Amino acid sequence: MTEDREVDVLIVGAGFAGIGMGIQLARRGRNSFVIIEQADDVGGTWRDNRYPGVSCDVPSHLYSFSFRPNPNWSRVFAEGGEIHAYLRECVAEEGLSGRLRLNCALEEAAWDEGRARWRVRTSRGHFTARSLVIATGRLSEPKIPAIKNLDGFGGRWWHSARWNAKVSLVGKRVGLIGTGASAIQILPRLVTEASDVVVFQRSAPYILPRGDREYSREEMERFAADPSTVTELRESLFEEAERGFGARQRRHPDIDLLRQRALDHLTASVPDPELRRRLMPDYEIGCKRILFSDDYYAALRRDHVRLESTSLARIADDGARRGTGGTRGGSRVVVAAGGASYELDVLVLATGFNSTRPSIAGHIRGRWSRMLSDEWRNGMAAHASTTVHGFPNMYVLDGPNAALGHNSAIYMIETQVGYVLHALDHLQDSGAAALDVTAEAVGSYMNDIDAMARDTVWTRGGCTSWYRDERTGRVTLLWPASATSFAERLATFAPAEYEHLDSRG
Numbered sequence: 001m002t003e004d005r006e007v008d009v010l011i012v013g014a015g016f017a018g019i020g021m022g023i024q025l026a027r028r029g030r031n032s033f034v035i036i037e038q039a040d041d042v043g044g045t046w047r048d049n050r051y052p053g054v055s056c057d058v059p060s061h062l063y064s065f066s067f068r069p070n071p072n073w074s075r076v077f078a079e080g081g082e083i084h085a086y087l088r089e090c091v092a093e094e095g096l097s098g099r100l101r102l103n104c105a106l107e108e109a110a111w112d113e114g115r116a117r118w119r120v121r122t123s124r125g126h127f128t129a130r131s132l133v134i135a136t137g138r139l140s141e142p143k144i145p146a147i148k149n150l151d152g153f154g155g156r157w158w159h160s161a162r163w164n165a166k167v168s169l170v171g172k173r174v175g176l177i178g179t180g181a182s183a184i185q186i187l188p189r190l191v192t193e194a195s196d197v198v199v200f201q202r203s204a205p206y207i208l209p210r211g212d213r214e215y216s217r218e219e220m221e222r223f224a225a226d227p228s229t230v231t232e233l234r235e236s237l238f239e240e241a242e243r244g245f246g247a248r249q250r251r252h253p254d255i256d257l258l259r260q261r262a263l264d265h266l267t268a269s270v271p272d273p274e275l276r277r278r279l280m281p282d283y284e285i286g287c288k289r290i291l292f293s294d295d296y297y298a299a300l301r302r303d304h305v306r307l308e309s310t311s312l313a314r315i316a317d318d319g320a321r322r323g324t325g326g327t328r329g330g331s332r333v334v335v336a337a338g339g340a341s342y343e344l345d346v347l348v349l350a351t352g353f354n355s356t357r358p359s360i361a362g363h364i365r366g367r368w369s370r371m372l373s374d375e376w377r378n379g380m381a382a383h384a385s386t387t388v389h390g391f392p393n394m395y396v397l398d399g400p401n402a403a404l405g406h407n408s409a410i411y412m413i414e415t416q417v418g419y420v421l422h423a424l425d426h427l428q429d430s431g432a433a434a435l436d437v438t439a440e441a442v443g444s445y446m447n448d449i450d451a452m453a454r455d456t457v458w459t460r461g462g463c464t465s466w467y468r469d470e471r472t473g474r475v476t477l478l479w480p481a482s483a484t485s486f487a488e489r490l491a492t493f494a495p496a497e498y499e500h501l502d503s504r505g
């Protein structure tokens, strides 16, 4: 079924950001909006990531909407399925179901200067929208690394965010590629099924104890009976996380304490000095995301688990085709960069996401017919982490400089949603047809980002990470300061930073 429709706001993506935006529009009686979602369900990350052990390493009472507290979180760090259920419940209970268009992919959004509207072509018809909110996420496009001859692998392989639940891993020889936040959650479950596991580690992560536990029935009853207890818990979790920002500044004394906590965890968990040496990170703590786990090191120590300290470089040539006894249909022998080879049945690529060059940018055409991907050819940039020069009435949530390394992403999303609401109010009150942020405002904001990032672990920590753009080395994904300072920066909408456009239609 296709439709042609005119709406005030078109939201692209039904993950945390798109749903949060939709809830706030609906609660304000701004009912002329639609949320389009290319998948067949809402939930974003929590719909896509279904690997065994998937959960959130930010406490659930903090990793949820402040305006929709949930007294029923079953544990401190909820599993992915529970977070997905929470988001589905948000959609149903906030009356968003009727505004959702599932299986509806954005094909092109083009700014119509004459009418001052976005013309949006989707797989389910056309929309015209005064404002466009891009909420497609930053960790949504799986990154498949350059593993030579990967298609020649004779077993099965998949990315962590595209888990193939149809293939049983019981008794299989499995290679786990990567040691990021996804991999360290997968390994402890993987080792209970697979007969052999090889972990390909390119860089050793810093890991802190996690301290997960179930909430008792009494605690959940108390949360339900007295909502102020949930608010208090949320606030204390927020403050605790905020205190962690100090340790991201290179000369701050907290960094030594934090590093020592991680190394103590390693020492206590891994008695073998040789294995411990190979698990020692060679960059400053916090440069890559700090991981939390109580069972990763224990899983690595199991007899049937091997740690390969170099990356997976290639799949061996298929011997069958050359008549030397390999498997028909591809080789199961994989070769690490260090030269060691392993025979494996399954490869799990926990290799992260394309975050610096979001593919949606190749589908959005702004003023002067300029593509967003061209505007961002040297890296993503936005004013207030949200608006892009030449793309009037367009707001990007969870995009440039809106991620955090030390606190909850949901707080950042709520802050951005608040900024968008201010902008929509101003648009209405000012009588302008559209607001286009000036190039100067974007430039000045990005200079501030560079200055804030200058002496942090993200630029000086001696690592590569998805927080920085590989073309320039600039921090383009992360907000390199405290969450509170982000809220302060976005608290007011300054009209002078925007060109006010008239409709010529």
Ligand code: NAP
Pocket: 055, 056, 057, 058, 139, 145, 146, 147, 160, 177, 178, 179, 180, 181, 182, 183, 200, 201, 202, 203, 288, 289, 310, 311, 312, 313, 350, 351, 352, 353, 464, 466
């Ligand atoms: P990631 O942090 O980008 O980690 C990817 C891993 O793959 C890295 O260890 C990387 O090594 C490795 N890698 C890439 N190519 C490789 C190769 N050819 N051989 C060996 N290793 C290779 O990805 P992720 O673990 O999916 O996590 C991404 C982000 O998602 C996290 O930073 C976090 O923000 C979010 N996340 C959050 C949670 C949570 O609980 N909140 C859970 C999962 C994910 P290098 O480090 O050397 O590049």
